[in-house]
Amino acid sequence: MTNGLPIRLVDLTVNFDDRFQLNSINWQIEPQQHWVITGANGAGKSALAAVLAGVLDKSAECVSGSIDGLPARVGLVSFEAQAELIEAERKKDDADIMDVISEGTPVSEILYEDCQDRALAEQLVIKFGLEPLLDRAFRKLSTGESRKVMLVRALASKPDLLVLDEPFDGLDANTLVMLQEYLQTLINTVPMVMVLNRFDEFPRFITDIAYVENGELQHCISRDDAKAYSELYQLLHLKTTDLSIPEADPETVIPCLDPEQPLVRLNGITIKYDETEIISDLNWTINPNQHWQLSGPNGSGKTGLLSLITGDHPQCYVNDIFVFGFQRGSGESIWQIKQFIGYVSTALQWEYRVGTNIRNVIISGFYDSIGLYSKCTDKQRAIADEWLALLGMLDRADQPFNKLSYGDQRLLLIARAMVKHPPLLILDEPCLGLDDMNRQLVLALIEKICAGSMTSVLYVNHHPEDKIKGIENYLALGT
Amino acid sequence: MSNNYFNTLPLREQLEQLAKCRFMDISEFPDGVEALKGKKIVVIGCGAQGLAQGMNLRDSGCDVSYTLRQAAIDEKRQSWKNASENGFTVGTYEELIPTADVVLNLTPDKQHTPVVTAIMPLMKQGACLSYSHGFNIVEEGMQIREDLTVIMVAPKCPGSEVRNEYVRGFGVPTLIAVHEDNDPKGEGLALAKAYAVGTGGHKAGVLMSSFIAEVKSDLMGEQTILCGMLQTGSLLCFDKMIEEGIDAGYASKLIQFGWETVTEALKYGGVTNMLDRLSNPAKIKAFDLAEELKLIMRPLYNKHQDDIIDGTFSRVMMEDWANDDVNLLGWRAETAETAFEKTPAGDVEISEQEFFDNGILMVAMVKAGVELAFETMTAAGIVADSAYYESLHETPLIANTIARKKLYEMNATISDTAEYGCYLYNHACLPLLADFMKDIKTDVIGKGLNLEDNGVDNARLIEVNAALRSHPVEAIGGVLRGHMADMKKIV
Numbered sequence: 003m004t005n006g007l008p009i010r011l012v013d014l015t016v017n018f019d020d021r022f023q024l025n026s027i028n029w030q031i032e033p034q035q036h037w038v039i040t041g042a043n044g045a046g047k048s049a050l051a052a053v054l055a056g057v058l059d060k061s062a063e064c065v066s067g068s069i070d071g072l073p074a075r076v077g078l079v080s081f082e083a084q085a086e087l088i089e090a091e092r093k094k095d096d097a098d099i100m101d102v103i104s105e106g107t108p109v110s111e112i113l114y115e116d117c118q119d120r121a122l123a124e125q126l127v128i129k130f131g132l133e134p135l136l137d138r139a140f141r142k143l144s145t146g147e148s149r150k151v152m153l154v155r156a157l158a159s160k161p162d163l164l165v166l167d168e169p170f171d172g173l174d175a176n177t178l179v180m181l182q183e184y185l186q187t188l189i190n191t192v193p194m195v196m197v198l199n200r201f202d203e204f205p206r207f208i209t210d211i212a213y214v215e216n217g218e219l220q221h222c223i224s225r226d227d228a229k230a231y232s233e234l235y236q237l238l239h240l241k242t243t244d245l246s247i248p249e250a251d252p253e254t255v256i257p258c259l260d261p262e263q264p265l266v267r268l269n270g271i272t273i274k275y276d277e278t279e280i281i282s283d284l285n286w287t288i289n290p291n292q293h294w295q296l297s298g299p300n301g302s303g304k305t306g307l308l309s310l311i312t313g314d315h316p317q318c319y320v321n322d323i324f325v326f327g328f329q330r331g332s333g334e335s336i337w338q339i340k341q342f343i344g345y346v347s348t349a350l351q352w353e354y355r356v357g358t359n360i361r362n363v364i365i366s367g368f369y370d371s372i373g374l375y376s377k378c379t380d381k382q383r384a385i386a387d388e389w390l391a392l393l394g395m396l397d398r399a400d401q402p403f404n405k406l407s408y409g410d411q412r413l414l415l416i417a418r419a420m421v422k423h424p425p426l427l428i429l430d431e432p433c434l435g436l437d438d439m440n441r442q443l444v445l446a447l448i449e450k451i452c453a454g455s456m457t458s459v460l461y462v463n464h465h466p467e468d469k470i471k472g473i474e475n476y477l478a479l480g481t
Numbered sequence: 482m483s484n485n486y487f488n489t490l491p492l493r494e495q496l497e498q499l500a501k502c503r504f505m506d507i508s509e510f511p512d513g514v515e516a517l518k519g520k521k522i523v524v525i526g527c528g529a530q531g532l533a534q535g536m537n538l539r540d541s542g543c544d545v546s547y548t549l550r551q552a553a554i555d556e557k558r559q560s561w562k563n564a565s566e567n568g569f570t571v572g573t574y575e576e577l578i579p580t581a582d583v584v585l586n587l588t589p590d591k592q593h594t595p596v597v598t599a600i601m602p603l604m605k606q607g608a609c610l611s612y613s614h615g616f617n618i619v620e621e622g623m624q625i626r627e628d629l630t631v632i633m634v635a636p637k638c639p640g641s642e643v644r645n646e647y648v649r650g651f652g653v654p655t656l657i658a659v660h661e662d663n664d665p666k667g668e669g670l671a672l673a674k675a676y677a678v679g680t681g682g683h684k685a686g687v688l689m690s691s692f693i694a695e696v697k698s699d700l701m702g703e704q705t706i707l708c709g710m711l712q713t714g715s716l717l718c719f720d721k722m723i724e725e726g727i728d729a730g731y732a733s734k735l736i737q738f739g740w741e742t743v744t745e746a747l748k749y750g751g752v753t754n755m756l757d758r759l760s761n762p763a764k765i766k767a768f769d770l771a772e773e774l775k776l777i778m779r780p781l782y783n784k785h786q787d788d789i790i791d792g793t794f795s796r797v798m799m800e801d802w803a804n805d806d807v808n809l810l811g812w813r814a815e816t817a818e819t820a821f822e823k824t825p826a827g828d829v830e831i832s833e834q835e836f837f838d839n840g841i842l843m844v845a846m847v848k849a850g851v852e853l854a855f856e857t858m859t860a861a862g863i864v865a866d867s868a869y870y871e872s873l874h875e876t877p878l879i880a881n882t883i884a885r886k887k888l889y890e891m892n893a894t895i896s897d898t899a900e901y902g903c904y905l906y907n908h909a910c911l912p913l914l915a916d917f918m919k920d921i922k923t924d925v926i927g928k929g930l931n932l933e934d935n936g937v938d939n940a941r942l943i944e945v946n947a948a949l950r951s952h953p954v955e956a957i958g959g960v961l962r963g964h965m966a967d968m969k970k971i972v
Contacts, residue, residue, distance in 0.1 A: 275566065314648070316536065316567035333518065335542040337650075356649075371650025375684055 008032045009054065009163070014067035016053060024049050024217045026067065036207050037195045040234075041214035042241035047197045048080060048167050050214055054195055055080075055165045077161030079152045079169050080197075087112070088148070091141040106139035109151055116159045123158035129180065130154055146172045153181065157188075164188070167197040199242065201235050213237070213439075221439055233409060233439045239394035240446040247454040248388035250423035251381050254368045256341055259326060264289050265342070265426050265458060266311050269322035273306045273315070280306055286477060288458065290425065293473040296462045302480025304462050305347065308428055313339045326425070340370040344419030344457070347430035351411055360406065360414055361386050361399040367418035389417040393447070409440030413447055420451055427451070430462045445470070484622035485792040487693055499862040501658075501691035504961060509674070510683040514541050516668070516675035523548050523581035525574075525596060527560040529640030530613065531587035534680050536567060537647040541679040546570035548577040548600075578603035583672065585611045590898050591802045593617035601626055607665070609672050614699065615692035616898060618660055620795035631663035632673040633692055635699075636682055637870060638878055639894050643680060652681025654870065656688045656695055686961070690867060698863045700789045702854055702871030704902025705782055707879045708895055710850035711740055712816070712888055712903055713910040717918055718842060718926050719821035727927040730827015735836065735927065737826050737887055739843050740880035742836040748877040751958040752848050753949045758837045759844065761937040763930050768945045770845035770925065775853055777917055781909055782857040785902070790861055798901050809897065812904035816888055835929075842926040851876060855954040865957040873954055874961075 009031040016024040024046055031037060031054075039047045049062075055078040058064050091106050109132065117123045127133055130150045140148060149172050156164065170178050182205050185194065189207045198204060204211075213221040213234055223230040259265070266288040273281045280303040288294060298304050309315035311325060313336040323330040326342040344367065354363070356373035364386040366374045390396040393413050403411065412432065419427055429448065433441045452459055452472050461470055487495060517538075522545045524535045531547070539545045547564040551573050554561050564571045578584060578600045588596050594617060597610070604610065609630040617623045618631070625631050636643045638653035646653050655677045659669035677687050715736050722732035746755040756764045788794040801808045816822060837844065851873045858868035882891040892900045924930050949955070 313540065316569075318568070319539065320568040333542045333544075335514075336540040338542075353649075366650075369650055373649055373651065375651045 009069070009071040009073075011053070011069050012067050014053070014069055015065040016049070016058065017063045017065050018049055018057075019061065022046065022049055022217060023065075024053065027053075027219045029212065029219055029222065031071075031193060031195065033193060035193060035209045036189060036205075037193075037210045037212055038204055038208050039195060039197045039212045039214060040199060040201075040238055042238070043199075045214045046217040047199075047214050048082065049217070050212070050219065051078075051080065051165050051167045051195060051197045052082065054163065055083075073162030075159060075161045075163075077156030077159050077164045077192075078167075079149070079156050079165070080167030081171075082167070084145075084148055084152050087152075088141050091139075106141045108137050109140050109143065110136040112140045112151060113155055113158070116155060118160035119158055122160075123154060126154040126157055129184070130177065146174070149173065150177065157184075161192060164192050164194045165196075166194065168199070169196060170198070170203055199238075201238065215241075215442075220442070229407060230439065233407070233443065236394045236410075236413075237439055237443050237446065240392075240443060240450070243392065243394070245388075245392045247392060247420065247450055248385050250421075251368065251379075251385055253379060253381060254422055256422060256424065257327075259290070259342070259425060261290055263327060264324070265326060267324040268307075268310065269324070271307075271310060271321040271323065273303055273310070273317055273321075281479070288426070288460065291456070291458055292475055293452070293459045293470075294461065294475045294477060295470075295473045296460060296477050296479070297464055298479030299464065304479055305349070305430060307479070308345075308347075308430055308460070308462065311426075312343055312345055312428065337370060341422075342425050343370075344422070344424040344427040345430070346412070346415050346419045346428070346432055348434050349430075351408075351415060354411070354415065355404065358403055359400045360395065360403050361390065363403045363414050364389050364418050364421055367421035385421060389421060392450070393417060407440075409436050409443060412436060412440065412444055416444065416447055416451070420455070420457070423455055424457060426460060427457045428460045428462070431464075432461075433463065485795070486619050486622040487697070487790075488792055489622070495693070496862050498691045498693035499697060500864050501689075501694050502864045502867040503689045504866055505683075505687040505689050507683055510678050510687075512671075512675065514538075514543060514675045514679045516671040517543050517583065517679060520544070520582035521546070521580055522583045522585060523577045524585045524587055525549075525600065526586070526588035526592075527564040527571075528587070528589075530636075530643065531560075531585070531640070532563045532567065533640035533644035533647075534585065534587060534613075534636070535564075535569065536644055537681055538676070538679040539569075540647070541681075543679050546572065546577055548572055548574050550574070574600055574603055579605060581605065581608060583609045583611060583676075585613075585676075587613055590614060590616045590896060591799075594621055594623060597623055597625070601629075604629060609669070610663075611673075611676065612692075614896070614898075615658070615660075615696040616700075616795070618692050619696040620792060621799070625660070625663050627663070628665055629663055630666060630669045630672065631660035632669045632676070633658040633660070633695060634673055634676045634680070634682070635695060636680060637875060639882070642878070646685065647681040650684075652683065652685040654686045654688065654874070655680065655682030656690050656870070658690045658692050658695055660692050688866060688870060694863055694867050697789055697861070698858055698867045698871040700794065700898065700902060701786050701858055701861075701863075702868075702875060703895060703899035704794075704906050705785050705857075706847075706850035706854040706872050707875050708891060708899055708903035709906025709910065710846060711876075711879060711883060711891070713907045713914070714843060714846040714850075715740075715821050715883070715888060716819055716907075716911065717914060718840075718846075719819075719824070721918060721921055722923070722927040723820065725923045725927060727923060728827060728829075729824045731829050731831075732927065733821065733824040734826035734829060734831060735840060736821065736843070736883075738831065738884050739836045739840045740847075741877070741884035742833055743840060743844050743847060744877040744880040746837075747847065747851070747873060749962075751873065751955050751962070752851060752952065753955055755844055755847065756949055758834070759841065760838070760930070760932075760935050761942055762932055762935055763838065763841050765937060765941060765945050766925060766930065767841045767845040767848065768949070770842060771848040771852075773917065774845060774849035774914075777913060778849060778853055778910065779857075781906070781913060782853045784909075785906065786857045786861050794902065794905075798898065801901065806897075809901050809904070812908075813892060813900070816892065816904070819888075822888055838929040839927055841924075841930070842921060845925075847876065852952060852954060859953065865953060866961065869954060869957045869961055873958055 011027045011029040014027040039050055041047045055076050186207055209225050211223050212219055264287045268286045270283045272279055296304055310318045319331045325339055328334040354372050358373055362374040365378045365382050368382050369376050390399050432444050448470055522543055524531050524547050527547050535545045547569050549560055607628050612633045613635045615633055635656045636653045643653055657673040657677050677683050718736055719732050743755055746758050756767055759767055854872040855868045859865055882894045
């Protein structure tokens with residue numbers, strides 16, 4: 003290994019032209035490691051890669067923190083670097099005071115100017131099929147061609163660190179395979195950091211993955227950590243997929259509600275256990291198309307209040323409750339109530355202990371049942387599969403629900419709650435018990451739901467950081 | 482004091498009643514709870530079963546309240562708390578019974594005579610009285626006022642399951658019956674069906690039976706395979722493992738959770754599937770052990786069935802009721818003192834397959850018990866459907882209670898009648914199997930066969946597989962489980 007020292011970024015905050023900021027990055031790249039930086043568009047992947055390539059001396063300003071161990075010779079391939087070079091070429095042309103049409107710098111010059119190993123460079127030129135282009139002006143190449151030139155230039159510069167920002171973009175299939183194979187031969191020679199957006203493009207030799215969002219390095223996971231790896235895959239999928247939430251089933255009809263009536267009207271309600279009143283004389287009305295956030299400390303009766311609405315709390319029969327057109331206790335069944343509600347909570351997850359596959363878990367949302375006890379229609383099955391595709395879990399459709407990770411189960415239960423597009427979606431602490439990555443996954447899914455449906459969301463939590471866009475009404479208990 | 486109703490019937494009618502049992506299709510319930518709509522349902526008793534059924538009926542849109550004895554209300558006993566904290570109206574017999582259109586008697590068997598005697602005069606003309614067990618009518622010969630309709634709706638699961646399955650959107654298999662001597666308006670069946678829908682039972686399968694078939698098969702199943710065999714098996718297997726030097730914590734865990742694990746396979750695919758979970762040599766071993774067990778235990782199963790049919794069992798048990806339950810309480814205390822009961826499950830990991838591999842004898846005991854109970858019941862004139870439900874079907878449910886808190890939990894969950902019969906069985910079966918157990922080693926309980934070679938003789942394996950698959954309990958089981966699968970019960 004040519005590189006002795008690890009590269010260390012400590013609490014590094016970097017300003018890029020006031021347009022973008024990398025915040026408090028803590029990261030260490032050890033010799034023998036090969037990283038992928040990944041994240042959604044605009045997350046800061048390229049910015050982080052650029053820091054490694056020495057951008058701090060040029061167009062970005064270090065606000066605080068430190069970086070050390072950065073090698074002198076960094077080979078960089080990126081669209082920005084490519085664009086910069088072409089821009090420089092253009093300027094060269096403009097700057098020409100002679101009244102001669104400049105042909106621009108030939109490819110050979112670009113290739114060999116930084117070259118540390120002429121023989122290697124020549125080999126690579128042949129490998130990448132660049133021979134016919136050697137005398138062509140660099141700025142006249144196609145994007146793919148100029149990308150190949152950038153790659154050969156970087157590889158032949160004998161770098162101590164190779165930073166490849168989306169190196170496979172714009173390459174034809176053959177070149178892509180060839181490049182992957184070639185990089186494989188370098189793994190003991192030079193550490194690599196690649197920016198990649200697609201998991202299926204991650205080369206085998208990648209040892210670690212950095213996930214960037216909002217200019218923050220949010221997760222560093224080892225390739226060997228299969229669980230974290232698959233969660234990260236899903237997170238990236240949800241953040242980057244173009245899929246929106248599937249439509250409701252036209253045949254699973256939820257009766258129409260009178261738009262003039264509130265969805266829920268609780269009138270002076272009380273919940274008590276033994277003689278202790280948990281909630282006293284509370285009034286609450288939820289109108290159609292209102293999103294609510296319900297908060298309150300533990301034991302303030304949040305879940306009790308929700309279960310009065312869902313009909314799961316026996317004291318719903320001794321309170322004045324009007325839900326979805328029914329005055330409770332007037333001969334209606336709970337299934338008539340539940341058809342209007344999608345519901346997710348930790349307790350539901352505990353109760354969902356049935357040995358069924360994950361597709362059936364989603365379908366069970368059409369029937370408000372835990373487990374599936376009715377024959378589903380082909381359409382329902384197709385909709386369930388669309389949800390699985392959105393979650394990036396379609397390939398696991400037949401796996402048993404109870405063998406899934408806690409976070410995956412939560413995602414599925416949210417999809418189950420939403421599958422019928424209920425007028426009211428109740429999310430009772432949907433992030434409870436989840437680690438950071440799964441929390442982000444759940445929030446990403448909920449945002450997709452809020453953006454893509456007419457459902458009123460009732461969101462319960464006590465983590466102020468788990469905010470959901472678009473919620474405008476608040477009810478606080480026990481304050 | 483009591484007058485056994487069954488014994489008053491001519492043989493022809495006895496046989497006819499015993500043979501009553503028909504699996505109803507879900508399409509036979511198109512009216513839902515309609516027959517109960519607008520009717521006032523009053524439940525007597527608010528234990529686990531009473532509370533669960535009342536909550537289900539209310540959640541299905543029915544008007545439900547509870548009546549308790551004055552003392553239970555005044556002293557705010559648990560039953561009063563159960564009902565009132567769940568938002569039900571609670572009142573005395575005098576307050577509520579006269580208002581009731583349907584009265585659900587969900588008190589323990591031994592209270593039926595005093596309870597029914599007390600409420601009958603208070604009941605509205607033409608109202609309906611419902612039981613969830615026919616003991617009072619069949620064994621005690623209770624005579625009900627002629628204008629009253631008498632039905633039975635018996636969910637075949639403990640109260641907690643009745644509620645949990647309903648909340649999940651499903652139900653538990655339920656047996657319904659109409660007491661033909663008391664169906665003056667001919668509305669008994671409609672009411673029983675609506676009641677089964679209200680508790681969710683129609684989704685899991687309803688068995689149309691008779692009071693007599695229910696009592697005679699229920700008693701037989703619960704005291705032999707369901708509770709008796711599991712209790713005797715637990716004690717024998719545990720003591721054997723300790724004797725053979727197996728770690729007590731391991732032995733305790735293997736049994737406590739072993740019944741649940743092996744009978745889970747039974748639930749899905751009958752005795753055949755349970756044995757198919759074993760390796761070929763282990764399967765043949767379990768088969769041979771079960772054959773031996775059946776040979777030894779058959780007279781005991783016959784005796785239990787005979788005593789149930791001719792009323793000896795209920796008469797003896799009622800003598801103990803009259804004697805302040807001296808026997809029952811003594812046996813209960815005795816069970817609490819057994820080594821198995823007192824040894825907590827160890828903190829060891831036992832994989833699902835290991836429960837089979839190291840519990841060959843337990844598998845054999847379940848097989849022998851299920852088949853014997855089934856064979857004995859059908860030989861006594863009970864139809865296969867009933868016999869299946871009262872033997873194979875319920876075994877996993879009882880095994881689940883042992884997994885929760887061992888024999889204590891099992892005996893606490895089942896009825897006093899079942900518990901009494903279970904102890905009778907246990908006391909007779911322990912000495913009966915003493916010689917058999919002498920030859921048992923850890924290869925069939927505790928450690929597994931540990932063979933270097935899993936080879937078996939082809940002819941023998943074919944013979945064993947054929948015998949397993951051709952048993953009558955497997956034939957009816959295939960049909961009934963098929964109904965369940967049609968309903969996509971995925972539990």
